[in-house]
Amino acid sequence: MIRTEGLTKRFGRITAVDGVGLDVREGDVFGFLGANGSGKTTTVRMLLGLVLPTSGTVEVLGEPMPARRASVLPQVGALVEGPAAPPHLSGRRHLALLDAAGPGSRRTGRAGRVDDALEQVGLGGVDRRPVRTYSLGMRQRLGLAAALMRRPRLLVLDEPTNGLDPAGIQEIRRLLLDLNAAGTTVLVSSHLLSEIERTCTRVGVLHAGRLVLQDDLASVCGPTGLLVVDTPDPHLAARLLVGRVEAVDGERLLVRDQDAASVNAALVGAGVPVRSLHAQRRSLEDVVLDATSRQAIA
Numbered sequence: 651m652i653r654t655e656g657l658t659k660r661f662g663r664i665t666a667v668d669g670v671g672l673d674v675r676e677g678d679v680f681g682f683l684g685a686n687g688s689g690k691t692t693t694v695r696m697l698l699g700l701v702l703p704t705s706g707t708v709e710v711l712g713e714p715m716p717a718r719r720a721s722v723l724p725q726v727g728a729l730v731e732g733p734a735a736p737p738h739l740s741g742r743r744h745l746a747l748l749d750a751a752g753p754g755s756r757r758t759g760r761a762g763r764v765d766d767a768l769e770q771v772g773l774g775g776v777d778r779r780p781v782r783t784y785s786l787g788m789r790q791r792l793g794l795a796a797a798l799m800r801r802p803r804l805l806v807l808d809e810p811t812n813g814l815d816p817a818g819i820q821e822i823r824r825l826l827l828d829l830n831a832a833g834t835t836v837l838v839s840s841h842l843l844s845e846i847e848r849t850c851t852r853v854g855v856l857h858a859g860r861l862v863l864q865d866d867l868a869s870v871c872g873p874t875g876l877l878v879v880d881t882p883d884p885h886l887a888a889r890l891l892v893g894r895v896e897a898v899d900g901e902r903l904l905v906r907d908q909d910a911a912s913v914n915a916a917l918v919g920a921g922v923p924v925r926s927l928h929a930q931r932r933s934l935e936d937v938v939l940d941a942t943s944r945q946a947i948a
């Protein structure tokens with residue numbers, strides 16, 4: 651759905667994006683991670699043809715960008731920092747005007763499209779108020795509603811949870827997962843690791859303009875080969891598992907073994923109560939820290 655090769659953007663002496671090779675596949679919820687200033691927004695703007703690359707190529711929905719902007723953009727819903735909705739208009743009016751201005755615009759069904767989009771982002775009840783009375787979170791949702799108006803095949807969202815409270819973040823997360831389940835591919839940029847970890851199927855990590863990691867979340871956050879055992883009798887457990895215990899932290903043991911069933915049977919058989927036992931997985935935070943301290947990949 652999105653492919654870039656050697657994508658580079660320089661602003662004078664600053665290299666904001668440096669040789670990036672993104673590969674977002676159909677059906678992905680692709681998390682585009684990076685610290686502030688790492689180049690996420692500049693990359694997203696190049697994907698949408700809003701900024702011209704210094705070098706490299708961009709393909710969106712199989713078409714070269716920005717050359718095929720006119721046919722590609724109507725199939726893409728985008729939320730990037732940029733001109734906000736006019737403050738004196740209501741959210742509903744703003745969306746209706748956007749719908750009317752879009753390519754191939756039809757009056758038929760417009761009110762329904764606007765209603766659906768407002769409802770989807772949880773703005774159904776407040777849409778007649780002028781945008782100047784909206785909170786930052788409501789403006790963010792309105793931007794998202796605008797991105798959803800054309801029922802896009804691909805959603806490109808730059809920091810969509812900025813300014814949202816925890817309940818708002820959860821709503822957006824559910825909405826993205828629902829849209830994805832219904833067939834929409836999503837690229838979402840964020841500096842929030844926990845958000846990406848909960849929502850995404852694949853991740854790309856930018857560090858100082860370079861893509862230092864791009865992989866399936868399930869494979870990068872795979873098992874470490876250790877089991878985490880929670881027991882009220884860690885000392886007896888440690889004696890029984892001698893030679894395999896990596897660490898004891900209070901009532902939790904880290905055990906070098908991959909066979910949870912046999913470890914459980916050994917402990918319970920010797921009279922050690924086991925509260926829980928699971929395979930330890932790498933956290934996305936560990937993965938990102940690791941990747942940013944290594945060489946860039948593409």
Ligand SMILES: Nc1ncnc2c1ncn2[C@@H]1O[C@H](COP(=O)(O)OP(=O)(O)OP(=O)(O)O)[C@@H](O)[C@H]1O
Nearest residue numbers: 661664665666684685686687688689690691692693
């Ligand atoms: N128009 C511009 N002119 C000059 N420098 C720019 C311009 N746009 C971005 N930059 C620089 O490029 C680098 C990457 O910025 P970018 O906004 O793409 O990062 P980001 O990862 O989206 O950060 P944030 O999360 O803070 O938006 C930064 O050093 C920024 O100062």
